[in-house]
Amino acid sequence: MAQVMAQDVRQLSRMTLDPLMWTASLAALLLGVSTLFLIIIYVLYQASGLIGEISLGAFLFSEAWVPLAEPPRLGIMHAWMSTLYVTAISLLVAVPLGVGIALFTAELAPPAARAVLQPCLEVLAGIPSVVYGFFGFVTLVVWFEAWFDMTTGVSILAAGLIVAITVTPFIASTATEALDAVSAGDREAGLSLGVTRFYTIRRIVLPRAMPGIFAGVVLGFARAIGETLAALMLIGNSVAIPGSVLDRGQTLTGLVATELGEAAVGTPKYHALFAASAVLMVLILLINVGILLAKKRLLRHGF
């Protein structure tokens, strides 16, 4: 059928706007989508300027970040360790909370509660990360100073908790979607054997929804890694390797965001910042490509 239509298009093409629309819209599509490759190629290209300056192992695992030293020392270990801490804390909070919200929405909530909760989560997802950072700064940071007797409350923990709030609505909505996709017949068949709702959810609903929930959590992980300002404003920008969650730190994103504007173009530091971005980019793209491909495959197999 597509062929017949394509033929129609060709026949009519001399007298109509179609060839123009066709060309223009295809050009727009190719131009727009090519930004993905532009980002990948450009970031990798700029990062490649670091080759010869420092080995990959040293860049990732051993060197400290002292760009003003002579010669500059450009290691990002402190940064990815901070990112790891922040992401771990945020997922530790966001996964139970998000999945809990999803279970509530999909399994227990009366329709009215559901109708209220979903816009609430959309609002939560719509708050910009700079506002989250500010909110964390005037609440969490202040509380931490009081609770933990810290001189400043900025810390990896504060950043992790706020990042958790930014990721929660995302995990909640993907998990709700996955739970909603489980058929009502499954639930009814389980419950009609005289078991509790929790038993049915644990043994039937959750196993069925698990691929979707897992995908949501992994994508949430990718988001947490990429979160910039909310973490930057609360983590205290210290280039020391963090020892505990109450230490200050600097995430990969924070490192790039703080230093890129000040790095002289073409210097090793400039390239190192692109290399740090490349690490981030490769990680996030791999995660997303993996999940998207897995999802497509699951769909094709009609799971």
Next chain:
Amino acid sequence: MTTQFRSMPATQLRPPLVPAVTRGDASAAAALHTIDLCSSYGDRGVLTNVSIECPVQQVTAIMGPSGCGKSTLVKALNRTLELTPGARVTGGGVFFRDQDLYAREVDNRAVRKVIGIIHQRPQPFPMSIEENVLFGVRFHQRLTRHQRHDLVEACLQRTGLWTEVRDRLHQPAHQLSGGQQQRLCLARTLANQPEVLLMDEPCSSLDPASTERIEQLVAELKRDYTIVIVTHNVSQAKRVADRVVLMMEGQVLEQGEAEQVFDCPRTTAGADFLAGRIG
């Protein structure tokens, strides 16, 4: 209860899986009956004053044109109706051996254990064949591994699946054919050791051969269980039923011994339905 089962020899779980209570009771007393049962879906009434009797160790067929409320009725019998959002019982009662199943102190989950239900479409759970059978058992009883194995074998034997699946008990249940899946659903209901089996058009999604297999099973199982089967298929009801309830528009049109209802229906509407003039 728990300790009782733990100390129980495994052999006692072998077929027939029937509680002693109903066995000796040879009289055709109703195991299950309803009195003036009314139910509604949202604001719309579905059942009005339905009073039926389902005698012990007999097959009661509930028949009627689609939309007459027969599924609603059968679900109300074991309190699975309330699982459907908006549906509820608004009046009257369901009695199992004179116990009102809708009484305050009765736990709906306990009711569902004693009165099992098979749905229209087979719903295998996302786990192995063996675990499917054990789904309810693992919740309701604490058995040794040996007892569990015996129980799985007994239930699968009972539904004629054992020889077909004995070598792949640990494979996912969705690999079975539709008819096998439906018998698996029957087996996992039997594993709960119910006293009544409700079947809501159990053959409507099956091929003729599987349908025949299920009908055979119904005939075999009625020795040990009280069976209520919903069907819109008159010839199927003629083959399996001892007693027939004819419903129309949420009310009972006729009920009685199968032969009597089939041979000389009292109402013209009933005669029309049985003759296939009303869908």
Next chain:
Amino acid sequence: MASNPQWRLHQPRALLAERLFVAGAWIAGSMGFLLPVAIIGYLLVNGIGVLSWEFISAPPRGYPLGLHGGILPAIQGSLAVTMVALGVAFPLAVASAIYLAEYAEHPRFVAIMQFLAECLAAVPALLFGVLGYGLLVVQFGLGISALAGGLTLAMMMYPVILIGSHAALQSVDRSLRESALAMGVSRAYVIRRALLPRAWPGIIAATVLAGSHAVGSAVPVLFTAAVVQTRSAPSLDSPVMTLPTHLFYLVSEAVSFEHAYGTAFVLLVCLLFANTCALVLRRRLRMRGE
């Protein structure tokens, strides 16, 4: 009536688990409700006191800058950058969506393009900023300017609008398009007269969501368009202030929390308004679909 033990459930542990589950889910659910309400409420309550006519109509003053005065240039700058971004991203994305939904012949091509768009949508804002800075600001010599910032945001908005518009176009009934085509008119005509009017609300909703996301997004603008202070009205080739970067500056340099509350208030109110519009549009669309 003597209650028969048969009619009770004898699984104390399972019943306890059930109760804990229900309690936990309700707690999680109420957190999902309380968290946004608390955050928004806290910021709005603290921000509304700061709000005055001067605050939204005057440039920042005082030392350090922003201690007094208002945030007018930031509002103007945010609008300018967003307009540039919308002006570029909207036509490109809608045209792309039209190609994917109407002209593309190979399902495989459509699937690959969709896949790439989804990957692009997953790229974090920081990377767009890095690209915008390295390529537009430095290499193309645009400098830190509203144009560079707008183009960077446009790249960020593009996949969001594309995915939303494509979905909106696809949700239009197939039979409508076939019966229109059967009249012997061109595809372009059908798109203009029959499809776009139907898909419009969905496209607008996606655009508003993408736009509000871009307005609130500080990182890409931070490298490419933002300065701490401008007095002139925004122009394409000069740097601008924007609301999120101003908020970032006020907090990170600890200038004035009072003004930070005010800025956050203005930003939030704009975004909430835009998002609500988009959600209402989308909901109406969904209802019409049913």
